Amino acid sequence: MPFKNIYDNGIVELKEKSFVKILKVNPINFNLKTELEKKSILNSYKLFLKTYNFDIQILIQSNKKDLSKQISNIYKQLEKENSLILNEIAEKYIKYLIEINENKKSSSKNFFLIIKKFQDKNKCENIIDELNDDFYKIKECLSRCGNSVKEIKEKNELIKILNSFFDYNRKIGD
Numbered sequence: 229m230p231f232k233n234i235y236d237n238g239i240v241e242l243k244e245k246s247f248v249k250i251l252k253v254n255p256i257n258f259n260l261k262t263e264l265e266k267k268s269i270l271n272s273y274k275l276f277l278k279t280y281n282f283d284i285q286i287l288i289q290s291n292k293k294d295l296s297k298q299i300s301n302i303y304k305q306l307e308k309e310n311s312l313i314l315n316e317i318a319e320k321y322i323k324y325l326i327e328i329n330e331n332k333k334s335s336s337k338n339f340f341l342i343i344k345k346f347q348d349k350n351k352c353e354n355i356i357d358e359l360n361d362d363f364y365k366i367k368e369c370l371s372r373c374g375n376s377v378k379e380i381k382e383k384n385e386l387i388k389i390l391n392s393f394f395d396y397n398r399k400i401g402d
Contacts, residue, residue, distance in 0.1 A: 231390065238381035239356050240390070247352075249359040249379065250389060251341040251366060256374040269373045276369040282362055283344040289392060290337050295329040340389065341366060341377070 233241040240248045258266065299322055306318050328334050343362045345355045367377040380386050 234383050234386055235356070236381075236383065237356065237360075238379050238386060239359060240386065241352075246344055246346045247355050247359060248342050248344045249363055250386060251343070251363060252378045252380055253339040253341055253370065254376045254378070255337075255339055272369065272372040276366075276373070279369065280362070280365065284366075285342040285344070287340040287342060287393065288337055289340065289389075290335050292332050293334040293336055295325050295334050299325050299329070 230242055230244070231240050232243045235241070238249060240250070242248060256269070258269065261269065302318055302322055302325075306315055309315060309318075343359060343366070345358055345362075347355055363377075363379050367379075370377050380389060
């Protein structure tokens with residue numbers, strides 16, 4: 229693994245004498261926004277990209293989902309209903325979900341930003357302070373776009389995320 233240490237404050241020290249902080253971004257549904265909202269979001273995002281001069285990496289993690297549980301729940305609800313119209317709509321929806329499930333087209337996505345600082349002459353404490361400052365700047369700017377940004381602080385959650393990106397035994401497409 230390319231990391232050396234994971235600190236309690238959510239900072240990861242890499243073997244190459246650098247530090248990273250992983251942020252989770254909850255996206256917005258851009259397609260549901262009005263044209264004015266879209267322009268505002270894009271302008272805020274442009275400002276975000278122009279404003280910050282630190283290393284940042286955007287990672288998207290896609291996970292295939294099994295819809296069997298949702299399909300089962302719909303069948304259970306159908307047993308309680310007496311409406312022919314509702315039953316007909318539900319049956320069509322179940323067929324649709326089964327097709328998606330069989331073709332493995334259902335997935336969830338997690339969005340992460342990774343900010344990085346190199347340790348040259350700076351002390352470790354200074355780098356940690358800089359990463360935390362960068363987090364608050366990113367959080368403020370992306371909140372103007374409608375996104376919420378959460379810093380990943382728990383070691384177990386960080387290890388889980390890092391393992392998901394560095395799992396070399398996993399096949400591509402899994």
